[in-house]
Amino acid sequence: MLIELKDVYKxxxxxxxxxxxxxxxxxxxxxxxxxxxxxxxxxxxKSTMMNVLGCLDIPTHGTYLLDGVDVKELTDRELSxxxxxxxxxxxxxxxxxxSLNVLExxxxxxxxxxxxxxxxxxxxxxxxDRVGLLGREKHKPSEMSGGQQQRVAIARAIxxxxxxxxxxxxxxxxxxxxxxxxxxxxxxxxxGGSTVILITHDNxxxxxxxxxxxxxxxKIVDDQAQEVDWL
Amino acid sequence: MNIRQAIKMAFKSIRxxxxxxxxxxxxxxxxxxxxxxxxxxxxxxxxxxxxxxEAMGTNKVNVSAxxxxxxNVFDDLYNYCNSLGGDLVLGVTPSSQFSATVVxxxxxxxxxxxxxxxxxxxxxxxxxxxxxxxLPPTMYFGSDQYAIxxxxxxxxxxxxxxxxxxxxxxVCVLGARAAKIFFNYANxxxxxMQVNGLPITVIGxxxxxxxxxxxxxxxIIVFPYTSSRYLAPDTQMTDFIVKASSSSATTEVxxxxxxxxxxxxxxxxxYFSVYSDNEWQQSSNExxxxxxxxxxxxxxxSLLVGGIGIMNIMLVTVxxxxxxxxIRRAIGAERRSIVIQFLIEAAMLCxxxxxxxIIIGYVGSLIAGKLLLQMIVWPAPWIxxxxxxxxxxxxxxxxxxxxxxxxxxQPVEALRAE
Numbered sequence: 001m002l003i004e005l006k007d008v009y010k011x012x013x014x015x016x017x018x019x020x021x022x023x024x025x026x027x028x029x030x031x032x033x034x035x036x037x038x039x040x041x042x043x044x045x046k047s048t049m050m051n052v053l054g055c056l057d058i059p060t061h062g063t064y065l066l067d068g069v070d071v072k073e074l075t076d077r078e079l080s081x082x083x084x085x086x087x088x089x090x091x092x093x094x095x096x097x098x099s100l101n102v103l104e105x106x107x108x109x110x111x112x113x114x115x116x117x118x119x120x121x122x123x124x125x126x127x128x129d130r131v132g133l134l135g136r137e138k139h140k141p142s143e144m145s146g147g148q149q150q151r152v153a154i155a156r157a158i159x160x161x162x163x164x165x166x167x168x169x170x171x172x173x174x175x176x177x178x179x180x181x182x183x184x185x186x187x188x189x190x191x192g193g194s195t196v197i198l199i200t201h202d203n204x205x206x207x208x209x210x211x212x213x214x215x216x217x218x219k220i221v222d223d224q225a226q227e228v229d230w231l
Numbered sequence: 232m233n234i235r236q237a238i239k240m241a242f243k244s245i246r247x248x249x250x251x252x253x254x255x256x257x258x259x260x261x262x263x264x265x266x267x268x269x270x271x272x273x274x275x276x277x278x279x280x281x282x283x284x285e286a287m288g289t290n291k292v293n294v295s296a297x298x299x300x301x302x303n304v305f306d307d308l309y310n311y312c313n314s315l316g317g318d319l320v321l322g323v324t325p326s327s328q329f330s331a332t333v334v335x336x337x338x339x340x341x342x343x344x345x346x347x348x349x350x351x352x353x354x355x356x357x358x359x360x361x362x363x364x365x366l367p368p369t370m371y372f373g374s375d376q377y378a379i380x381x382x383x384x385x386x387x388x389x390x391x392x393x394x395x396x397x398x399x400x401x402v403c404v405l406g407a408r409a410a411k412i413f414f415n416y417a418n419x420x421x422x423x424m425q426v427n428g429l430p431i432t433v434i435g436x437x438x439x440x441x442x443x444x445x446x447x448x449x450x451i452i453v454f455p456y457t458s459s460r461y462l463a464p465d466t467q468m469t470d471f472i473v474k475a476s477s478s479s480a481t482t483e484v485x486x487x488x489x490x491x492x493x494x495x496x497x498x499x500x501x502y503f504s505v506y507s508d509n510e511w512q513q514s515s516n517e518x519x520x521x522x523x524x525x526x527x528x529x530x531x532x533s534l535l536v537g538g539i540g541i542m543n544i545m546l547v548t549v550x551x552x553x554x555x556x557x558i559r560r561a562i563g564a565e566r567r568s569i570v571i572q573f574l575i576e577a578a579m580l581c582x583x584x585x586x587x588x589i590i591i592g593y594v595g596s597l598i599a600g601k602l603l604l605q606m607i608v609w610p611a612p613w614i615x616x617x618x619x620x621x622x623x624x625x626x627x628x629x630x631x632x633x634x635x636x637x638x639x640x641q642p643v644e645a646l647r648a649e
Contacts (some may be wrong), residue, residue, distance in 0.1 A: 056561055056642045077565050083642075084563020095558045095646065099247050111236050112563040156562065 002064070002164070002195055003030040003053060010048050010218075023059065024047035024218035029195065032163070035190040035228075036196045037209035042198045045218035047168060050199045054087055054166050056229035084112050088157030092169035094149040096141040096156075102128065103137035106155045113160065127155040131185065147178030154185060163188055168199045183208045184231040236574070237568075241576040244548075245583070255544045256584030258537020259625065263588025263618050267610055268595035270523050275600050275608035277519035284512045286440045287448060288382030290327040290481045291508050293326075294471040296486040296492050298501035311491050312473050319484055322376035322474040323426045325456040326458065329370055329463040333452065335413045343367035343412075368409040372456035372468065378404075380474040381448075388420035388435030395455045401431045404460075406647035408449035426454075427462055481507050534621070537584070538629040545577050545633035556637050557645025566638040573637050577630025578623050585622025589615055 010023040022045045030036055031191030040046040051057035052064060055071055064071045066082065074082070089095075096105045106124040115123070128134050131151040139150050150170060157165060167186060187208060190196045198209055206212050207229040214222035245252045294312070296304050305325070312323040333340040344367045371377070375391050378384065386407065395402050403426070410419050410433075419433040431454070441448045459466050473488070475481040485505050492503040549556070556569060593610055600608025 051643050054561075056646070077567075078590060080560070080563050080565045083561060089561055091646075095554075095561070097555050097558055099243060100556075108559070109562040112559075112565070114233065 001029050002067060003033045004065040006063040008059045008064060010052060010199055011060045014060060021218045026220055032195055033193055034211060035196045035209045036211045036213060037200060037206035038213045038215060039200055039203060039206040040215035041201055046199050046215050049215065050168050052111050053197060054089060055082050082113055084109055085160060086162050088162040088165045090153050090157050090167040090170045092172040092201050094153045096149060096152055098141055102139050102152050105152055106159050109156060109160050127159040131155045146173050150174060150182055163195060165194050165196045168205060171205060180231060187231055237571050237575045240572060244576055245580060251391045251417040252580060255541055255580055259581050259622050260588040261583030262530065262534030262537045263585050263622055264591035264595055265533060266527055267589060267592025267614055267618050268425055268458060268599055269526045269530050270614050271596035271608050271610040272599045272603060273519055273523045273563040274611060275606060276604050277516065279604060279606060280515050284508060286382060289510060290475040290478055291380065292366065292473040292475055292481060292484050292505060294473060294488055294505050295469050296496060297467060297469040298496060298502035301501060304495060307315060312471055315484060315487060319476055319480045320473055321476050322379035322381045323325045324469055324472050325378040326470045326472045327372045327466055327468045329466040331370055331427045338413045340367045365412045366450060368450045368452050370452045372459050373453045377453050380472040383437040386438035390435055391455050396457050399457045399460060400455055401429060402434045403431050404435040404437060404453045405433055406437050406449040406451040409452050410436045436490050478509055481509050485531060496542055534625060536624040541577055541581060542629040542632060545573065545630055549633050549637040553640060553645050553648035556640050557642050557648065560642035569638040570634045573634035574630045576628055578626035581622045581626025585619050588619050
């Protein structure tokens with residue numbers, strides 16, 4: 001079992017009148033190599049779920065075992081290492097560092113791994129090649145289209161070759177054609193053995209995954225395998 | 232993330248915000264430049280004073296003693312000084328000043344006395360810097376060790392000898408400026424001057440040692456002390472110079488002489504004084520250090536203000552770059568990496584500001600030195616090194632808080648920032 005959530009709560013302002021239960025007793029397991037779509041409306045708790053799964057946030061109650069390790073027991077430094085080596089993030093807003101060029105953005109997680117300049121460059125160029133952006137290394141994010149920026153973000157996510165890819169509304173800011181390319185790429189990554197977790201509000205997009213977890217008001221309301229809409 | 236990477240990133244960030252970076256550095260630039268200029272100018276002026284002390288001769292003990300009953304202490308004191316021994320003392324000379332009229336050809340010291348009088352009367356402060364008039368030489372009775380005691384070297388002819396002293400010889404040695412005044416470029420050695428109407432032969436000329444000042448220590452004439460008998464019979468020979476072998480010997484000589492004179496002279500029957508220029512030198516040094524500290528301290532306040540400016544801008548930077556910090560944390564940056572990144576950025580900002588300040592400080596020192604001291608003041612390497620270290624230190628010091636603040640940001644919160 002790669003990911004195991006046991007009765008996980010994420011509660012803001014706990015005990016106060018303004019208490020919000022973003023995750024309300026969620027239990028979920030995800031195996032290595034799965035492609036899971038987490039679907040829910042805005043405010044359903046799906047982004048909180050991704051933050052918890054991505055070790056960006058710690059659950060208020062409950063247990064999250066990542067590869068058998070209880071995340072709650074880890075130090076801030078160990079959590080950083082997990083985010084760096086185990087997880088590749090793809091965000092809706094790309095989240096590229098605007099002052100760095102394409103190559104430097106893709107190299108960033110490798111820098112934090114302490115990889116030497118030559119190897120780093122090689123890995124980053126390989127990732128850029130995979131997303132079809134070779135030759136654009138020196139461009140700044142602001143000089144690229146949304147689709148291209150998202151491809152840079154994907155290159156950054158896969159440059160460290162992490163076992164898990166987490167994509168939070170990766171097509172949200174893209175036109176349908178470009179969004180299609182991104183989803184196709186995620187399917188390819190999954191075929192290559194990566195575990196992919198896709199967070200979306202769109203049922204059409206969720207149809208690209210082999211398993212669909214529906215979430216509403218912080219609770220899982222449906223979880224089943226589905227026919228894949230191969231792109 | 233290693234330091235090289237962090238430095239590269241800091242460079243990028245500073246270059247990316249040129250205008251703001253320059254404004255931020257301004258405080259440090261002004262602070263470092265003023266501290267450097269002030270400390271350099273004070274150090275330079277002290278150095279100049281020290282050089283003058285050096286020229287006058289170091290480890291010099293000035294002794295003065297006389298008794299009201301007119302009893303002669305000269306011979307006893309001279310003998311005692313000579314008995315102090317070679318380890319402690321390099322030379323002993325009487326050094327009594329007297330006045331006399333010196334005439335050679337058309338040159339007359341009485342006329343020069345009037346010149347000096349007029350000068351005092353006209354500008355009241357004795358400032359002779361712009362005057363071309365000759366000033367009268369100062370005349371001393373001394374021994375064959377006058378040169379050793381006062382750091383003179385014979386340039387032409389010979390020095391006063393024991394024989395001259397024993398024979399009451401009618402001879403004198405000129406300081407370089409006195410020689411120039413009376414003989415211009417001619418060789419004075421062997422020439423005869425009239426001193427108080429008596430023929431005195433010039434036997435030697437000292438090398439020049441203080442060419443800048445017109446109140447020169449080179450404007451002197453030295454006679455064998457025994458010639459006081461006929462040149463200035465009324466002169467009381469009360470003063471000696473004892474040249475000690477080292478600064479510790481100076482202290483020893485002062486204590487021995489004070490002990491000796493205390494035994495033969497009391498407050499009731501006379502007076503005596505024993506002091507060394509070392510004390511002057513020391514107090515002049517202390518004064519310069521104090522001035523450096525006070526003025527440097529005032530200038531350092533501007534550095535402090537500059538440092539606070541850096542902190543302010545770094546805090547703004549952290550706020551502006553919250554999202555970037557969130558991205559970095561999300562993809563695996565440890566808190567430590569964020570701290571290092573912002574600390575290095577602050578240190579580099581201050582370091583670059585410091586370097587610009589140092590360059591301006593060099594120019595400022597040169598200009599201020601030329602205007603205030605009429606000399607070339609070049610900041611010492613230690614001042615430069617300290618100034619640079621100080622600026623980097625300030626950067627680190629004032630960067631700590633913003634860097635810590637940046638590193639404490641939670642990745643989720645930081646990613647939400649606009």
